[in-house]
Amino acid sequence: MLSDVGKGESKWRRFLCFSCPAPLKRLRRRFFTAxxxxxxxxxxxxxxxxxSSGYTAGVSSSIEQRYSLKSSEIGTxxxxxxxxxxxTVVFVSWFGGNGNRPRWVAxxxxxxxxxxxxxxxxxxxSGNYEPSGTDPSSIDDDLCQANYSAVNPEDCLNVGPKNSVYMFIFLLANVIIGMGGSPIFTLGTTYVHDAAPVRSAPLYVSVVYLVGAIGPAAGYVLASQVENRWVDPLQEPAVSPADTRWVGQWWLGYIISAIFVLLSLLPLFLFKKQPPSNIVELNSSENSELNEELINQSTTSSQMSFGNSITDLPRNLMRQLSNKAFTLVTLTMCCEFTIVVSFLTFMPKYLQEQFSIDSSISALLCGGVLLPAAGLGIVLGGYLIRRFDLDMVGCAKMATFTSIxxxxxxxxxxxxxCGSAPIAGVTADYPLESNTISKHGELPIADCNANCDCSGVYQPLCYDDMTFVNPCLAGCQMSVNGSFGDCACLDTAAKSIIPSGACEKDCFHMMAPFLVFVFIVTCVTASAQTPAIMITLRCCSDGERPxxxxxxxxxxxxxxxxxxxMYFGAAIDMACILWDNTASECDDDTGACAIYSPDIFRYIYFGLTIGVKLLAFLLAAALWRELYKRSKNDDNGLIQESASLPTSESLVTHSAAS
Incomplete structure (x- = not known):
């Protein structure tokens, strides 16, 4: 068997093994180990x-602002x-499991x-990014001018690629990233398990998934760093980072990640098909048979079992779904992970809109709160199961309790x-008029700007703790070095010069307790994962677990x-009360959302979260009832359960892979 394994080595590997000096041989022997x-x-x-997990969510606000995308499109x-x-998971599991797993991962x-x-x-x-209202050559277009249109029909003939082109590129890129990552948990982790000593396998697999949990947190940290830099490195920033029109160097993190992923994958090509530590380097026939058995076990364990052939998948799938306990626990986990995914995806946006912080800070906070809370919750769930020696009924009871x-x-x-400062005509009346709050999605028109032919371009001004959507809607007829004056919609200080930028609001006193509650909720939600996985592995026979x-x-x-x-993003779009049509003046697209209603955003986001959690509670309660009935009806249920407890390494593997 050893000779068969050696036949697969390439010439360059044999050269490294037999032709290099003795120190390099020793280094190679130490390197090609578990x-x-x-x-x-x-x-x-x-x-x-x-x-793949943290960075895109961290820079999603910049991508949304830069290419006028909606939250639902970001979710897609x-x-x-x-x-x-x-x-690709079936293809990779089926064919990669019989090949050189490290090379498939690479x-x-x-x-x-x-x-x-x-x-x-x-x-x-896409060219350089120019936020609305920052082009000196078109500053007069932002003022209140009667019978004037800021859109020149000839300009629409030479517009660049539409947002649909960028959307297609983003979708294709993330699909490719997902395809590339599928061999990790189906092939790479099983190779680690097979290569490690039996007693150390749980520790080895735990290290893999610990690193996999740290990676997304690093993605948020990287996002916070690039978000502090202006999107175009050769241009001076047109607005401040606190401005909602700010776009950071979202693209830089992808280039940095590509370089480090490339460097880290190259050593994986050097490893053999057979895990290194499973070879017993003796020539006896007994040990040769042992080696062959180990290789067969390695190849078998590397595949997610879908049957003897790919055509067996539908039948085996239906047989597995007929297991009521398995179906209920799987649906419960779907609900719980829906909450986790929605938090990781849209919590940065929620922090920006609800507490008036910039995108770099929100990404950093999410990386420092959500992911540590999820990790602590998983560990806490495993500790409680071990501490109280919970069986399947006890695990279902724990999942039900954590849901409620x-x-x-x-x-x-x-x-x-906390919200944001009042916005004239959108969330509050204009200073000199009453009943001027417009309907959602409509321009905030009042008597003071009715004859100005204003657009919906978001170029905020701040005056007396009130934000105006743009100079035209403020009735401004004069501009001075980026500031505006002679604004008809203001009070007696109408002749004052008003600077650009939305009014700022200090919300730290409310953000701190909010983050504490989010940390606890995430921790409690994640703690239900371990008992759910234990139920999954215990309610199936040994042969059905893969x-x-x-x-x-x-x-x-x-x-x-x-x-x-997708549906959380679509729901968040319903909280938009003013769309920025900066990139849509030549078509009917609404563009990106300029202003969200903090209250509507909060009610929709957490209202939908509670709805999903209620469904998880009902499913967990039904699972508890099903397992309780099963334990009563089967006199030997507890004995069979104890005899088929999963190994700790299989628990860790499935926990992170899910």
Whole structure:
């Protein structure tokens, strides 16, 4: 068997093994070990998860503002990564499991590099970014002028690529990144497990997923750093970072990630098909048979079991779904992970709109609050199961309790609000008039600006703690070095010079307790993951566990990871009270949202969260009832359950893969 393994080595590997000096041989023997692969694989996972999980959500506000996208479109872009992963998981598991797993993981890394570079492509083809109201040559277009249109029909003949082009590029890029990441949990982790010593396997796998959890946090940190830099490095910033029109260097993080992913994947090509530590380097026939058995076990464990052939998948899927306990626990996990995905995707935007902070700070806070809370919750769930020696019924009871507890903890969030300064004609009446608040989506027209032919371009002004949408809607007829004066919609100080920029509001006193509640809610929600996984592995027989893991992987992508960002984004769009049509003056597109209603945003975001949590509670309660009935009806249920407890390494593996 050893000779068969050696036949697969390439010439350059044999050269390294037999022709290099003795020190290099010793270095090579130390490198091609279980620990060596763990180090290389962990480095790759760190950078891959950084770009695929945390970074895009951290810079989503800049992408949305730069290319006039809606929240629902941002959610679709983020969901595309899981679409790509789902589309290739069966193929990768089936064919990659029989091949050289490290090389399959490394080949997927090239797709991650390609997708990251493609993600940054719109920056090269879109030209320099000019926020509305910052072009000195068109400053008069922003003033109140009767019978004047700021849109020149001839200008619309030479417009650049529409937003749909950028949207397609973003979708394609994230699909490719998702496809490239699919071999990690189906092939790479099993290789780590097979290579590690039996007693150390849980520790090795835990390290992999610990690094995988740190990666998204690093993505948020990287996003916070690039968001502090103006999007066009060769241009002077046109607005301040506190301005809602600010766009950071969102594209830079993708280039940085692509470089480090490329460097980290190259060592993976050096590892053999057979995990290094499973070879017993003796020539006896007994040990040769042992080696062959280990290789067979390695190949078998590397595949997510869908059957003996690909055509068995539908039948095996239906058989697995007929297990009522498995179906209920899977649907419960879908609800719980819907909450986690929505928090990771849109919490940065919520912090910006609700507490008036810039995108760099919101990304940093999300990386420092959400991900540590999720990690602590998973560890806490495992500790409680071990501490109280919970069986399946006890795990279901714990999942039910955590669902109702998290609902109770979300309720106080409705009262933690700050919002933004009042906006004339949008959230408050104009200073000199009454009943001038416009309907959602309509221009805030009043008597003072009725004859100005204003557009909906968002170019805010601040006067007396009140924000005006743009100089035209403020009735301004004069501009001085980027400031405006002679504004008819102001009070007796109408002749004063008003600076550009929205009014700022200090909301830290409300943001601190909000983050505390979000940390606790996320921790409690994540603590239900471990008992749910224990139920998944215990309610199935030994031979069905790989199938159950694969089916659960598919269902959770279809019902949680893919649709959640889409419908949460569509719901958030309903909170928009003024659309910025800066990029849409030549067509009927609404563009990006300029102003959200803080109250509507809060009610929709957390109202939908509570609705999903209620569904999770009902499913967990039904699961509790089902398992309780099963334990009563089966006299040998407890004995069978104890005999088929999953290993700790299988628990850790499935926990993070989900």
């Amino acid at each position: 620990k060596g692969f763990l180090v290389c694989f962990s480095c790759y996972i760190f950078f891959q998860s950084m770009v 872009i983020i969901s595309a990564g899981d679409v790509g992963s789902l589309s 080949a997927g890394g090239f797709l991650v590099v390609l997708g990251s570079v493609l993600f940054a492509l719109p920056q090269l083809i 507890l998290s609902i109770c903890l979300i309720i106080p969030v409705f009262f933690l609000k 199938l159950a893991m694969g089916v659960q992987f598919l269902i959770m992508r279809l019902l949680a990871y893919i649709p959640a960002p």
